[in-house]
Amino acid sequence: MPSITRRAPNPERRASADAEILAATRRLLDGGATFTELGVQHISAEAxxxxxxxxxxxxxKTALLLRLAGDMVETSFGVASAWEPDSGVAGLTEAFQQVVAIYRDNITMVLAVAEVSAYDATVRDFWSGLIAPFSARTVQxxxxxxxxxxTPSSVDVVNATRVIVMGGEKxxxxxxxAGDPDQDExxxxxxxxxxxxxxxxxx
Structure with missing residues (x-):
């Protein structure tokens, strides 16, 4: 009787397929497709x-969108969280320039999240959860x-954070x-x- 052997999972092959699917989704979104109208078959064929x-x-598809959103917010959160008050306005300006650049590179994904959040509480809650650590960091x-x-003791740090973080993201x-890229700085x-x-x- 022939022996049956199972192939061990290939991490490189899995990572490659992940990357292809994510890249294909971004290409389709950048090409003008809305996330809602994209089917799994369409994404798979593109990938x-x-x-x-x-x-x-x-x-x-929701898990795919959450992965895209998570990667982007983690990157922008890392940039913004690296800022320290010692660097003042100049350092904060530089951090925001980097964040704006990240959003420019991922704007179709951000719009996809906004689109799906309108009818999917999972995505809406996930996006809020991604921003929560940055809000907590700002409060701290x-x-x-x-x-x-x-900082004056009169500043209500929780409400001030809500205004500057949520307002800043919007x-x-x-x-x-709508803005001119030349005006990013x-x-x-x-x-x-x-x-x-x-x-x-x-x-």
Whole structure:
């Protein structure tokens, strides 16, 4: 009786299929497709993989979107969280310029999240959860600045954070969609000044 051997999973092959599916989805979105109208078969064909391969890597389209969103927010969160008040407005401006660039590179994915969030609570909650660590980080830094006497004790750090984080994220999306790319630096500086003088160094 012939022996039956199972092939060990190939991590490189799996990573390659993951990358192909993610890249194909981005290409389709960048080409003007809406996420809702994209079918698994369409994505699989664009990626050059079978439907079964798609489902071996992603439970469904929602899982695929969450992966795309998670990768993007993790990158932008890392950039913004690296900023320290010691670097002042100049450092914050530079951080926001990098975040704007990340949003420009991923704007079709951001719009896809907004599209699906309108009818899918899972995606809506996931997006909010991605932003939550940055909000928590902002609260922590503001509290540290208050303890050091650099941020006024009158600043309500929780509500101030809600305004500057959620408002800032919406403003970045709006700027990327409607603003002139040549104005990215000016936009980043205005956003930095609003954060700095509106919360961190409020008179």
């Amino acid at each position: 050059g993989v079978a439907r079964s391969t798609f489902y071996a890597h992603f439970k469904d 830094v503001l509290e540290q600045e208050q303890a050091a006497g650099r 403003a970045i999306v709006d700027h990327v969609l 000016a936009f980043a500086r205005e956003l930095a000044l609003i954060w700095w003088h509106g919360a961190y160094r409020r008179p």
